[in-house]
Amino acid sequence: MELKADGISRIFFRNGKNTNFFHAVKKTDFNLESGKITVIIGKSGSGKTTFINMLAGLLCPTEGKVLLDGQDLYEMDDAKRSRLRNVSFGIIPQGHTGLSSLTVLENVLSPVCMYESGKSKKEKALDLLKFLGIEELQEVYSDELSGGEQRRMSIARALIGNPQIIIADEPTGDLDDESTIKVLDLLKKYAINGAAVLIVTHDDIAVKYADYLYKMDNGNLAVSS
Numbered sequence: 001m002e003l004k005a006d007g008i009s010r011i012f013f014r015n016g017k018n019t020n021f022f023h024a025v026k027k028t029d030f031n032l033e034s035g036k037i038t039v040i041i042g043k044s045g046s047g048k049t050t051f052i053n054m055l056a057g058l059l060c061p062t063e064g065k066v067l068l069d070g071q072d073l074y075e076m077d078d079a080k081r082s083r084l085r086n087v088s089f090g091i092i093p094q095g096h097t098g099l100s101s102l103t104v105l106e107n108v109l110s111p112v113c114m115y116e117s118g119k120s121k122k123e124k125a126l127d128l129l130k131f132l133g134i135e136e137l138q139e140v141y142s143d144e145l146s147g148g149e150q151r152r153m154s155i156a157r158a159l160i161g162n163p164q165i166i167i168a169d170e171p172t173g174d175l176d177d178e179s180t181i182k183v184l185d186l187l188k189k190y191a192i193n194g195a196a197v198l199i200v201t202h203d204d205i206a207v208k209y210a211d212y213l214y215k216m217d218n219g220n221l222a223v224s225s
């Protein structure tokens with residue numbers, strides 16, 4: 001699958017000194033390559049989450065297009081875009097986004113239950129939870145988890161559907177080094193199997209996994225050496 005950004009930018013309305021808008025991401029072209037890990041680093045507030053949310057079909061760019069295999073994500077209606085995102089994308093959002101009324105296992109299975117029975121995926125969900133070291137928490141409600149446990153649950157949830165495109169916003173933010181390496185090894189495995197993996201991080205360990213490294217600086221994305 002090919003994910004491409006064609007001249008995307010994003011303005012937010014926000015009162016400043018002389019203006020009432022703010023250019024969070026300046027005009028950017030970008031290609032996400034299958035089978036590789038692409039990492040974006042950059043200071044807090046530089047525009048990383050804004051940029052990857054546009055790529056993930058979650059935030060409409062102010063200008064430009066996001067093309068998945070040539071199809072403009074934002075020309076589709078909501079239902080089609082949601083379905084495509086559910087099938088093709090594994091998204092690990094920044095922050096904690098588990099549904100508190102569901103158990104860990106139910107949270108992990110929730111993306112596949114949306115359009116098909118999750119039963120066939122239960123084994124895979126348990127394998128992912130085991131690999132991530134939280135198998136024993138499968139029946140626990142997500143709001144009873146620690147930050148790092150919630151993070152690992154979100155990672156399992158993002159990977160359950162075997163996505164071709166994985167977009168991870170600080171996936172190792174709450175994790176110790178051992179768990180960080182586990183998560184990055186897992187993402188690497190998906191890349192080796194052909195997925196395009198995009199990681200936003202402040203983590204030096206994650207940077208070592210990058211096939212391609214970019215830096216976001218004040219809304220400008222550039223290749224980093």
Ligand SMILES: Nc1ncnc2c1ncn2[C@@H]1O[C@H](COP(=O)(O)OP(=O)(O)OP(=O)(O)O)[C@@H](O)[C@H]1O
Nearest residue numbers: 012013014024042043044045046047048049050051
């Ligand atoms: N919905 C919004 N409305 C107004 N401003 C926003 C909105 N979302 C983000 N911003 C602003 O855009 C800028 C970039 O935000 P963004 O979340 O993309 O940064 P980031 O690089 O991901 O930072 P961090 O490393 O802290 O997560 C910030 O200054 C933020 O305040």
Ligand SMILES: [Mg+2]
Nearest residue numbers: 048049050094
């Ligand atoms: Mg962010």
